[in-house]
Amino acid sequence: MRLEYALLAGVLYGMFYALAAVGLNLVFGVLRVVNLAHGDWIVLGSFLAWELYSTFHLNVLFSAVVALPLGMAAGFILYWVLAPRLGRSEDPEMTSFVLFFGISQIIEALATFGFGNNQRSLLPNALVAAPLRLGGQVYPGVLVASAVASVPLLLALYLYLYRSHAGAATRAVMANPAEAAAVGINVRKISALTFGIGTAAAVAAGAFSIFVEGGTSPSQGVALTTVAFAVIVIGSLGNVAGTVLGGLVYGIADQMTATFASSWANLVPYLILILVMLARPSGLLGRATRDA
Amino acid sequence: MPDAVVGVVAVLAFALAPSFYGNELLLLNMALYVVLAQGINVVYGFAGYLPFGYVGFFGAGAYGASLSVRYLHVPAPLAVILGGVAGALTGTVLLPLLRLAGPYFAITSLAAAEAIYAVVANPTLDFVTQGTSGTDLASIYNSAESYAAAVCLVGATVAVVVLLRWGNFGLALRAIRSNYLAALCAGIDVVRARRIAWIVSATIAGLAGAIFAWAIATFYASAVFDLSVSVFAIVFALFGGVGTTAGPIVGAVLLYGLYSAIGITAPSSFELVYGILIVVLVLFVPRGLSGLWHGFLQQFRPTKGQLGGGGGPSTGRLFMASGQPSEARMEGGEEILRVENLSRNFGALRAVDGVSFALARGEILGLVGPNGSGKTTVINLLSGVYQPSGGSVVLGGKNVAHLKCHHLVRMGIARTFQIPQPLASLTAAENVALASRHGRPGPMAIADPIAAVGLASQRDTAAKDLNASQQKRLDLARALATGPDVLLVDEMGAGLSPAELDDLAALLRDLAKQGIALVVVEHLMGFLAQVTDHVVVLDAGQEIYRGSLGDAVKDEQVIKVFLGA
Numbered sequence: 001m002r003l004e005y006a007l008l009a010g011v012l013y014g015m016f017y018a019l020a021a022v023g024l025n026l027v028f029g030v031l032r033v034v035n036l037a038h039g040d041w042i043v044l045g046s047f048l049a050w051e052l053y054s055t056f057h058l059n060v061l062f063s064a065v066v067a068l069p070l071g072m073a074a075g076f077i078l079y080w081v082l083a084p085r086l087g088r089s090e091d092p093e094m095t096s097f098v099l100f101f102g103i104s105q106i107i108e109a110l111a112t113f114g115f116g117n118n119q120r121s122l123l124p125n126a127l128v129a130a131p132l133r134l135g136g137q138v139y140p141g142v143l144v145a146s147a148v149a150s151v152p153l154l155l156a157l158y159l160y161l162y163r164s165h166a167g168a169a170t171r172a173v174m175a176n177p178a179e180a181a182a183v184g185i186n187v188r189k190i191s192a193l194t195f196g197i198g199t200a201a202a203v204a205a206g207a208f209s210i211f212v213e214g215g216t217s218p219s220q221g222v223a224l225t226t227v228a229f230a231v232i233v234i235g236s237l238g239n240v241a242g243t244v245l246g247g248l249v250y251g252i253a254d255q256m257t258a259t260f261a262s263s264w265a266n267l268v269p270y271l272i273l274i275l276v277m278l279a280r281p282s283g284l285l286g287r288a289t290r291d292a
Numbered sequence: 293m294p295d296a297v298v299g300v301v302a303v304l305a306f307a308l309a310p311s312f313y314g315n316e317l318l319l320l321n322m323a324l325y326v327v328l329a330q331g332i333n334v335v336y337g338f339a340g341y342l343p344f345g346y347v348g349f350f351g352a353g354a355y356g357a358s359l360s361v362r363y364l365h366v367p368a369p370l371a372v373i374l375g376g377v378a379g380a381l382t383g384t385v386l387l388p389l390l391r392l393a394g395p396y397f398a399i400t401s402l403a404a405a406e407a408i409y410a411v412v413a414n415p416t417l418d419f420v421t422q423g424t425s426g427t428d429l430a431s432i433y434n435s436a437e438s439y440a441a442a443v444c445l446v447g448a449t450v451a452v453v454v455l456l457r458w459g460n461f462g463l464a465l466r467a468i469r470s471n472y473l474a475a476l477c478a479g480i481d482v483v484r485a486r487r488i489a490w491i492v493s494a495t496i497a498g499l500a501g502a503i504f505a506w507a508i509a510t511f512y513a514s515a516v517f518d519l520s521v522s523v524f525a526i527v528f529a530l531f532g533g534v535g536t537t538a539g540p541i542v543g544a545v546l547l548y549g550l551y552s553a554i555g556i557t558a559p560s561s562f563e564l565v566y567g568i569l570i571v572v573l574v575l576f577v578p579r580g581l582s583g584l585w586h587g588f589l590q591q592f593r594p595t596k597g598q599l600g601g602g603g604g605p606s607t608g609r610l611f612m613a614s615g616q617p618s619e620a621r622m623e624g625g626e627e628i629l630r631v632e633n634l635s636r637n638f639g640a641l642r643a644v645d646g647v648s649f650a651l652a653r654g655e656i657l658g659l660v661g662p663n664g665s666g667k668t669t670v671i672n673l674l675s676g677v678y679q680p681s682g683g684s685v686v687l688g689g690k691n692v693a694h695l696k697c698h699h700l701v702r703m704g705i706a707r708t709f710q711i712p713q714p715l716a717s718l719t720a721a722e723n724v725a726l727a728s729r730h731g732r733p734g735p736m737a738i739a740d741p742i743a744a745v746g747l748a749s750q751r752d753t754a755a756k757d758l759n760a761s762q763q764k765r766l767d768l769a770r771a772l773a774t775g776p777d778v779l780l781v782d783e784m785g786a787g788l789s790p791a792e793l794d795d796l797a798a799l800l801r802d803l804a805k806q807g808i809a810l811v812v813v814e815h816l817m818g819f820l821a822q823v824t825d826h827v828v829v830l831d832a833g834q835e836i837y838r839g840s841l842g843d844a845v846k847d848e849q850v851i852k853v854f855l856g857a
Contacts, residue, residue, distance in 0.1 A: 034395040034399065082575075085575045091394075093394045093395060094342065094394050094395065095574055095578070097342075097394070097395040097398060098342070098526075098530070098570060098574050099570070099571060099574040099575065101523075101570060102566075102567050102568070102569070102570025102571040102573075102574065103567070103571060104567070105523075105563050105564075105566060105567030105570065106564060106567035106568060106571070107567075108560075108563060108567075109560045109561070109563035109564035109567055110564065112560035112563070113560060113564075117560070218560075222519060226399070226402065226403060226406070229399050230403070263414055263415050263416050264410070264414065266406075266410040267407055267410040267411065269403070270403040270404070270406045270407040270410065271403075271407055273399070273400060273403040274389075274400055274403050274404055274407065277389075277392060277396060277400045278388050278389070278391070278392075278400075281392070281396070
C-alpha cells in the first residue's frame with residue numbers, strides 16, 4: 001500500500017516538477033545558459049498567488065494564468081537588458097552563470113524586503129479543498145490539482161515547439177544558432193521569446209509550488225533551482241520532452257525516499273544530480289550535447 | 293617581489309589588528325574569508341573551476357576537527373591539521389567532479405556540498421556528528437590561539453598563491469586555462485595539474501573550517517555548511533580579482549567589512565548590495581578591482597609594450613635554419629616510427645582505415661589527400677588527441693597507440709595545429725618555456741626555437757597579440773621546444789606568403805638533417821615538393837598511392853580523387 005501511494009504521489013509530484021523545470025531547460029537549450037535565478041522566479045510566482053488570494057480571494061488557478069503574461073514580460077525585459085552584454089565576454093557560459101547568480105541574489109533580497117523572511121503558506125481551499133480518494137488512499141487535492149494543471153501547460157509548450165513556426169525556429173536555434181541565423185531566423189528575437197516563455201512557466205509553477213513545497217519563502221530559490229536542474233539533467237539538457245521524464249523520475253525517487261527513509265529525503269535531489277552528471281552527463285534520453 | 297610584500301602586509305595587519313580593534317571574532321571571520329577567497333582563487337583563478345559547493349570543504353574541516361577532538365582527544369593544533377586532512381579527503385572523494393566543466397561543475401559541486409550537509413546534519417546520525425544538536429568544543433576553546441592560527445593560515449595561503457602565480461606549476465595551470473588542447477600537446481599533464489589545485493584548495497578550506505570550529509565554542513552543521521560561505525568567498529574573490537595575489541585579500545577585507553557594517557543587522561540589504569555588485573562586476577568590471585587598478589596604472593606608463601611586439605610585420609628571415617653544420621646530429625637511417633594498420637571510426641564512418649607507414653630519423657613523409665581523406669585524423673591519432681580504434685603505433689620500439697597526448701610529447705612526438713592553438717594569455721617566451729619544461733627530457737635539437745621560427749623580436753608579446761602567421765610559427769616553436777624525435781606538421785603552409793613558405797621549407801629540411809622524422813600534411817604541392825619527394829596519398833581513410841611526389845601527379849587513381857572521375 002505504501003509503495004503504491006509513493007508511486008502515484010511520485011507521478012503527481014513529477015508532473016509539477018516537470019512544469020517547474022521546463023523553463024530552465026528551454027532557456028538552456030536556446031541560450032546555453034544555466035539560469036540560476038530560475039528558482040527565484042518560482043518563488044515570485046508563489047508570492048503572486050499568495051497576494052492575489054489574500055487580497056482578492058482569487059483562486060490560485062487564476063494566479064497561474066495571470067502569471068503567464070507577467071512572467072513573459074519580465075523575462076522579455078530582462079533578456080533585452082542583459083543580452084547585448086553577454087555575448088562580448090571571453091567566457092560567456094561562465095559569465096552568464098555568475099551573472100544570473102547575482103540576479104538571483106537581487107530577486108531574493110527584493111522579495112525579502114517586499115514579503116518578509118517568514119515562510120508563507122495557503123490553506124488548500126485557495127486551490128481545491130477536497131482530497132482525492134483513490135484505491136483506498138487519500139491524496140491531497142492541491143497536489144492532484146497542481147499535477148493536473150501542469151499537463152495543459154506542458155502540452156501547450158509541446159505544441160508550440162513542434163507545431164508552430166516560432167517553435168520550429170526555436171528548435172533550429174537550439175540545434176545551431178549560427179546556422180539558424182544563416183537561414184534567416186532572427187536569433188535574438190527567438191532567444192528573447194524563449195527567455196520570456198521560460199520565465200512565464202516558472203512563475204506559473206510558483207502558484208502551485210506554494211502547496212507542493214508546503215509554503216514559500218524568499219530563501220527557497222536556490223533549492224528550487226537545484227531541483228529543477230536535477231530534473232532537466234535527468235531528462236537531458238536541451239530536450240524539452242525529456243523534462244517530463246526527468247520530473248517523473250525525480251518525483252518518484254523523492255516520494256519513495258520520503259516514504260521509506262524519510263530522514264534521507266533531503267539527500268535525494270543532490271544524489272541524483274551528482275550520479276546522473278557523472279554517469280550519464282547527457283541525461284537519460286540524451287545524445288551527447290555540444291559544448292556540454 | 294611585490295606579491296610577497298602583499299602577503300607580509302596582510303599577515304602583519306591581521307596580527308596587529310586586535311590591539312586596535314576589540315571585536316576579535318569579526319577579525320577572525322575576516323581572516324578566514326581572506327583564506328577562503330584565496331582558496332577560490334586557486335581553484336577558479338588558476339584552474340578554472342568555480343565550486344559553488346566550496347563550503348562543503350569548510351564544513352568537512354570543522355567536523356574533521358571536532359570529531360577528532362571528541363573521539364581522538366587530540367590537542368587543538370593537531371585537530372586543525374586533521375580538519376585540513378578532512379578537507380583534502382573530501383576533495384579526493386569529489387575528484388570525479390573535475391570531469392565536468394563550467395556551470396555543470398559549479399552546480400554539481402553545490403549538490404555535493406548539500407549532500408554532505410544532508411548526511412552530517414541527518415537526525416539519525418546526530419549521535420555521531422551532533423550536526424543538529426550542536427557540537428560543543430568548549431574543551432579546546434581558546435580565542436587568542438585560534439586567532440593566531442588564522443593569521444598563520446592567511447600567511448600560508450598567500451604563500452601558496454604566490455608560488456602558484458610565479459612557479460612552474462602556476463604557469464602550467466594558466467596554460468591549461470588559456471588553451472586546453474595546446475597545453476596538452478605541450479606535454480602538460482592537465483588532469484594531474486587540475487587535481488593538485490583542487491586538493492590544495494580543498495585543504496585550505498578544511499583548515500579554515502577547523503580554525504572556525506576551534507574559535508567558536510559551539511557550532512551547528514547549518515552554520516558551517518551555509519551556502520552563503522561559498523557565495524561570500526566567490527564574490528570576494530571576483531570583486532578583488534582572481535588570478536592575482538592581492539585581489540582576493542582586498543576583496544575579502546573590504547566586502548566583509550561592509551558586511552559587518554550593514555549586513556549582520558540587515559542581511560537582505562547586504563544580499564541586495566552584493567547581488568547588484570555581482571551584476572555590475574560581471575557586466576562592467578570582469579577583472580575585478582585588480583583589473584581596474586592595472587588599467588589605472590597603465591595610463592601612466594609609456595607604451596613600451598607596443599613598440600617591441602604587436603602583430604606588425606617582422607623583419608629579416610622568418611624561419612631561420614640553425615647555423616650549425618647539418619652533420620652535427622645526423623642520425624639518419626634508424627627507424628623511429630612504425631605505424632601499422634591504424635584505424636579510427638567515428639560512429640559508422642571509418643575516417644582512417646588501415647593506414648601503415650614507417651619513418652626513419654631524418655626522413656620527411658608528405659601526407660596528401662583531398663578534404664576529408666583522413667590526414668588530420670592521422671595526425672590526431674599519432675599525437676594522442678584521438679585514441680585509435682585499431683592498429684599500432686610503435687615509437688622507438690614501444691607501442692604507444694593508446695597513450696594520451698602529454699605522454700606522447702614526453703616520449704618524443706610533437707605536433708603543430710592546422711588552426712594555430714596559441715596559449716593566448718602567455719607570452720611567446722612562456723609558451724616555449726612551458727613546452728621545453730614539460731616536453732621530452734634531454735637537449736633540444738634547436739637551441740632557440742623562438743629565433744628559429746623568426747619570432748625573436750616578439751618574445752615578450754602575449755600570444756593573443758600575434759598575427760595568424762606568427763601564431764602558426766609559435767605553434768612550431770612550441771613543438772620544437774618539446775625536443776621531438778617525430779614532428780607532425782599539420783597544414784602549416786596555408787596562409788603563409790611565398791617567401792615565408794620558402795623559409796619554412798628550409799627550416800623543415802634542416803630539422804630533418806638534425807635527425808628529426810617529420811610527417812607533413814599539406815595541400816600546397818609546390819611547397820611540399822620543396823620539403824620532400826616521399827608521399828603517401830590518402831582517400832576515404834585508405835592509402836591509394838605511395839612513392840614519389842613527382843610520380844603521384846601522374847598516377848591515375850590520384851588524379852581521379854583530386855579531380856573527380
